Amino acid sequence: MTSDPRIRPTALPDTRARRVIEQLLDGSGVTLNGDAPQDLRIYHPDFFSRVLHQGTLGLGEAYMDGWWECERIDEMAYRLLRHGLGDRAHTPSERLMYRLQSGFFNLQSKARAYIVGEAHYDLGNDLFERMLDPTMCYSCGYWKAADSLYEAQRAKLELACRKLELAPGMRVLDIGCGWGSFAEHAARHHGVEVTGITISREQASLAEERCSGLPVCIELMDYRDLTGRFDRIVSIGMFEHVGHRNYPTYFATVERLLEAEGLFLLHTIGSNHSEISADPWVNRYIFPNGVLPSAMHIASASEPHLLMEDWQNFGPDYDRTLMAWLANVDDHWHEIADRYNERTRRMFRYYLAVCAGAFRARHLQLWQIAFTRDRMARYDAPR
Structure with a gap:
């Protein structure tokens, strides 16, 4: 047909x-x-x-x-x-199967942590280079004063840096560093030292190349294996892969790694509901074992470890970001068509377009949440 x-x-x-x-x-x-x-x-x-x-x-x-x-x-x-x-x-059998799996098994355990990297992020840097902008940000841009995808992604990176109150010489941890977007920007423009971790070999390779000559160290590792202490911690577009069974461990890890007067910025897609579920198509073809957190999930898991200082929602900006990525795929696919089949092209078109519609309908949200460890800290988040 x-x-x-x-x-x-x-x-x-x-x-x-x-x-x-x-x-x-x-x-x-x-x-x-x-x-x-x-x-x-x-x-x-x-x-x-x-x-x-x-x-x-x-x-x-x-x-x-x-x-x-x-x-x-x-x-x-x-x-x-x-x-x-x-x-x-969603059919009843789909919902039941995911609930049984997530109830009896830790779908995001350390042994399974690299599955999503191999299935999605390692698909090919040449594909993502065509889909994304020169910053290689694979997360929501900040379109408040931007006219292009590149400007929106630069604005998002700078917004994160300002919320973290970066200063030269600080040691910064980037949990889920992707292709090194934040690490490169923060090191180049704010004079900080960055350690970035990812579970994707392809991402790690390109991130090292992009950050060459900067005080940036890229590691292929799971966040649960991290050691050391950092003045600032950031996590952009990674929390969606943590899984509800691991939320307490995640925030405990951040607390353990963050200096007493440190700041932590969490940037994540959010769900309107606290039900543990996943779209079966997205789970099979795009982000295996992913699950979106609700506001209650984040608040309850972080409460024993960190003080929530600020919560910003700019979910509608993800609609515009996804549509820009879709336009890039359509405009540049011919450059890589000999390396990817038509089914893969249609898979990416469907994924990007459906997600754009979901954010447009306010079915999904995008949150940036700032935390401190010091209960006496005074913090005013930039916008």
Whole structure:
């Protein structure tokens, strides 16, 4: 089956599965084989039964297989989430399986910590270099006064530095340093010494290259193995991989590593609800074993160890960031098309567009949270 938009979509079969899905879509602003940018064009007659039985996993896989097309997947996702289909899109068996797994097993144990690095972050630096901007930030930009993705990412990095009140000579730990974005920026512009850790070999390799000549040390290691003391600690876009069973250990580790008068800045995607769950498609194809924290998760786990000083939410900025990444993928895919198949391209397009729609619908949040160890500290967070 083809998903070429120039080819007419398949006639909709008169099946129970189709009628159920039409009922679910009723009132959402999304129709089947319609002409609006958010409408789904169906190219395979088994699309309906696949989605009905497999939920979001079936929907995402069907897109990767070319069974359906949509001009604006982000707008489709936005409308469906606003219509309340977010919870109903997951089948009972999917929810039960994840609850059983996360209840009996530590899906983010030290033995399993490198799975997401190998599955996603090690996919290929050439791909991420095309998708991201020159800073190689793979997290939400700060668009308050920015007109481009590069400006938004530089603004995010500088915002983090100002919240950490960096001063020359400070020892800074970057938990989940990615491709060295923060480490490079902080060392170059604020004169600090940075230790960055990641669980991705590809990230570590490129981060070392990008930070060459700066007082930056990049280590391939799990955060639970860290030793030493640091004046400042930052974690940008890593906490989503920690897992609810490890939140107490994570904050205890930060407390153990942070100097008495130190500051810690946590930058993470957040969930509106405290239910432990994960989208099955994202869990299988993008971020294995990931789980989003709620405000209650973070507050209760950090309370015994740190004092929360400031909480900023700029979740809507992630919509704009994701759409910029999607535009980069579309504009530059031809440069790497000989190294990645069409299914991978569609996987990334679907992932970025659906997530943009989720942030647009306020289904997801982006938080920056500042902590201190000193209960007597006075702290005013920049904006």
